[in-house]
Amino acid sequence: xxxxxxxxxxxxxxxxxxxxxxxxxxxxxxxxxxxxxxxxxxxxxxxxxxxxxxxxxxxxxxxxxxxxxxxxxxxxxxxxxxxxxxxxxxxxxxxxxxxxxxxxxxxxxxxxxxxxxxxxxxxxxxxxxxxxxxxxxxxxxxxxxxxxxxxxxxxxxxxxxxxxxxxxxxxxxxxxxxxxxxxxxxxxxxxxxxxxxxxxxxxxxxxxxxxxxxxxxxxxxxxxxxxxxxxxxxxxxxxxxxxxxxxxxxxxxxxxxxxxxxxxxxxxxxxxxxxxxxxxxxxxxxxxxxxxxxxxxxxxxxxxxxxxxxxxxxxxxxxxxxxxxxxxxxxxxxxxxxxxxxxxxxxxxxxxxxxxxxxxxxxxxxxxxxxxxxxxxxxxxxxxxxxxxxxxxxxxxxxxxxxxxxxxxxxxxxxxxxxxxxxxxxxxxxxxxxxxxxxxxxxxxxxxxxxxxxxxxxxxxxxxxxxxxxxxx
Amino acid sequence: xxxxxxxxxxxxxxxxxxxxxxxxxxxxxxxxxxxxxxxxxxxxxxxxxxxxxxxxxxxxxxxxxxxxxxxxxxxxxxxxxxxxxxxxxxxxxxxxxxxxxxxxxxxxxxxxxxxxxxxxxxxxxxxxxxxxxxxxxxxxxxxxxxxxxxxxxxxxxxxxxxxxxxxxxxxxxxxxxxxxxxxxxxxxxxxxxxxxxxxxxxxxxxxxxxxxxxxxxxxxxxx
Numbered sequence: 001x002x003x004x005x006x007x008x009x010x011x012x013x014x015x016x017x018x019x020x021x022x023x024x025x026x027x028x029x030x031x032x033x034x035x036x037x038x039x040x041x042x043x044x045x046x047x048x049x050x051x052x053x054x055x056x057x058x059x060x061x062x063x064x065x066x067x068x069x070x071x072x073x074x075x076x077x078x079x080x081x082x083x084x085x086x087x088x089x090x091x092x093x094x095x096x097x098x099x100x101x102x103x104x105x106x107x108x109x110x111x112x113x114x115x116x117x118x119x120x121x122x123x124x125x126x127x128x129x130x131x132x133x134x135x136x137x138x139x140x141x142x143x144x145x146x147x148x149x150x151x152x153x154x155x156x157x158x159x160x161x162x163x164x165x166x167x168x169x170x171x172x173x174x175x176x177x178x179x180x181x182x183x184x185x186x187x188x189x190x191x192x193x194x195x196x197x198x199x200x201x202x203x204x205x206x207x208x209x210x211x212x213x214x215x216x217x218x219x220x221x222x223x224x225x226x227x228x229x230x231x232x233x234x235x236x237x238x239x240x241x242x243x244x245x246x247x248x249x250x251x252x253x254x255x256x257x258x259x260x261x262x263x264x265x266x267x268x269x270x271x272x273x274x275x276x277x278x279x280x281x282x283x284x285x286x287x288x289x290x291x292x293x294x295x296x297x298x299x300x301x302x303x304x305x306x307x308x309x310x311x312x313x314x315x316x317x318x319x320x321x322x323x324x325x326x327x328x329x330x331x332x333x334x335x336x337x338x339x340x341x342x343x344x345x346x347x348x349x350x351x352x353x354x355x356x357x358x359x360x361x362x363x364x365x366x367x368x369x370x371x372x373x374x375x376x377x378x379x380x381x382x383x384x385x386x387x388x389x390x391x392x393x394x395x396x397x398x399x400x401x402x403x404x405x406x407x408x409x410x411x412x413x414x415x416x417x418x419x420x421x422x423x424x425x426x427x428x429x430x431x432x433x434x435x436x437x438x439x440x441x442x443x444x445x446x447x448x449x450x451x452x453x454x455x456x457x458x459x460x461x462x463x464x465x466x467x468x469x470x471x472x473x
Numbered sequence: 474x475x476x477x478x479x480x481x482x483x484x485x486x487x488x489x490x491x492x493x494x495x496x497x498x499x500x501x502x503x504x505x506x507x508x509x510x511x512x513x514x515x516x517x518x519x520x521x522x523x524x525x526x527x528x529x530x531x532x533x534x535x536x537x538x539x540x541x542x543x544x545x546x547x548x549x550x551x552x553x554x555x556x557x558x559x560x561x562x563x564x565x566x567x568x569x570x571x572x573x574x575x576x577x578x579x580x581x582x583x584x585x586x587x588x589x590x591x592x593x594x595x596x597x598x599x600x601x602x603x604x605x606x607x608x609x610x611x612x613x614x615x616x617x618x619x620x621x622x623x624x625x626x627x628x629x630x631x632x633x634x635x636x637x638x639x640x641x642x643x644x645x646x647x648x649x650x651x652x653x654x655x656x657x658x659x660x661x662x663x664x665x666x667x668x669x670x671x672x673x674x675x676x677x678x679x680x681x682x683x684x685x686x687x688x689x690x691x692x693x694x695x696x
Contacts, residue, residue: 266492269488
């Protein structure tokens with residue numbers, strides 16, 4: 001698995017964006033500096049070209065001939081690197097030029113006023129001024145006014161140095177700022193992630209003995225952490241609930257299994273304690289067999305519960321056919337009739353035609369049987385049990401099993417579906433149950449997406465209501 | 474010795490009772506739920522109580538606390554299906570003296586009960602003695618000056634009880650209460666018979682009389 005770190009990613013993003021920013025800044029900085037310096041340079045060149053034009057004079061003789069007064073040549077822009085210039089008359093006569101003027105320099109006749117060229121490994125910026133007027137003309141001169149062509153060029157050495165310096169300045173500052181930003185980001189991320197680390201440390205404290213999650217104080221103030229804290233808290237609550245339930249179940253199951261084993265063991269041990277009469281042995285063995293059968297029954301119920309709960313968790317997948325709920329009720333009533341007759345109880349089944357449902361008929365019969373068994377077991381002798389089966393208008397299939405027994409006290413009502421719960425706390429064989437019937441019924445009903453609930457008023461009896469969503473898909 | 478068993482599984486209670494009666498010669502009462510158990514424990518003198526934890530009507534732990542609240546020192550041996558540490562700790566803290574977990578061994582339960590009764594009466598050794606009289610509670614044999622004495626079951630039980638509390642005046646009622654189960658009143662006249670039988674067998678050939686009668690109060694075992 002590829003590991004990644006939020007911190008590394010965030011730092012990466014910060015560095016990348018800072019680097020892009022620095023590059024952009026460097027580029028625009030250099031560009032802007034160069035433009036500014038060039039325009040200053042151009043102005044200086046223009047001024048010098050004009051000064052040169054001013055040095056071109058007409059001869060005194062009135063012939064209109066020109067001469068160049070080389071006593072007043074303006075100084076180079078960069079004293080360390082002399083500028084180049086040349087002045088031509090209208091007739092392309094080279095009137096004057098600087099001492100270092102390169103003969104044979106090609107001057108482009110097209111394009112703007114400025115151009116660049118390289119001479120003797122030095123980059124130059126040139127200015128061409130065509131048809132510059134000779135400024136010396138006075139009022140009354142009869143000759144035709146002449147124009148000049150002036151070329152002025154200056155090496156770009158100083159400018160390049162300045163641009164380079166500006167570039168370095170920007171670059172160094174960018175690097176410094178980048179470093180500072182990374183440090184700041186690291187600090188900020190560390191600080192920002194601190195509540196997360198505290199939360200993780202707190203979460204590590206959670207164990208099966210200590211379910212309390214104490215989120216760090218700031219965790220609740222941080223919008224990003226709040227949903228995490230909330231979902232962790234609810235998840236822990238759910239886990240704790242099911243863990244406690246599981247533990248209770250294990251304790252109860254251990255008790256329920258160990259007691260019959262203890263009975264069996266003590267019966268056999270006390271039989272062996274001393275020689276007994278054959279009647280005593282016979283009786284002991286009969287008792288042992290009874291206890292063994294009860295143990296076997298308990299195991300069967302526990303396996304049924306395990307299977308029902310596995311079903312509910314979708315571990316078992318079966319191909320389900322559409323069956324009739326009413327028929328399963330009839331079957332369950334038929335199965336319990338023998339036990340009901342023993343207690344002189346009557347079972348009324350009121351039905352309203354077939355109720356189709358996609359289900360395993362064995363499962364549904366199990367549910368109805370468990371409900372009926374409870375009703376028969378806890379109802380008064382000679383009483384009646386009502387079973388209603390039907391489908392609510394456009395709604396779920398509904399089965400109600402009602403008895404007229406002593407009822408269940410309101411405070412015990414929520415517990416009746418818990419595993420090993422018994423309304424009658426005396427666990428003797430007269431009532432016989434293991435307290436698993438309703439838990440199995442609940443698990444099965446929930447496996448089909450249905451609901452089961454109990455309504456009871458003491459003295460009036462208990463109504464068990466099952467609703468199963470009808471689906472034909 | 475008289476023992477109370479509080480256990481809601483009747484067959485288990487009966488098996489333990491039978492074993493205690495047959496192997497230790499104890500008188501045994503049985504209560505099948507917590508309320509009955511509390512009533513019996515409060516209204517009778519027991520030498521030990523065997524208590525199941527999961528009981529109808531009243532939880533075993535609650536019952537234990539109530540018994541201890543009344544100031545009863547009767548040793549209590551808890552029989553439990555739970556083995557978790559916390560429930561064992563809760564048991565001992567509530568005043569239980571010992572516990573066995575289901576399914577237990579009857580022999581072990583018996584030995585633990587005997588040991589609890591001995592310790593409850595300040596007699597840690599399984600061999601009880603006074604002067605040259607010796608009684609082994611494990612082999613249930615009695616010697617006087619190295620000579621084996623053969624006793625009937627009831628004579629043995631009377632002597633065992635007297636030996637657990639030597640030099641103390643023990644009334645006839647106390648003897649009856651500790652030697653018989655709840656029917657003890659029916660037997661009120663038989664104690665004299667056992668005492669005289671014991672005197673005859675123990676003091677036979679010895680210069681010193683061990684069992685003394687204190688008129689109007691009861692009996693004392695003294696050398």
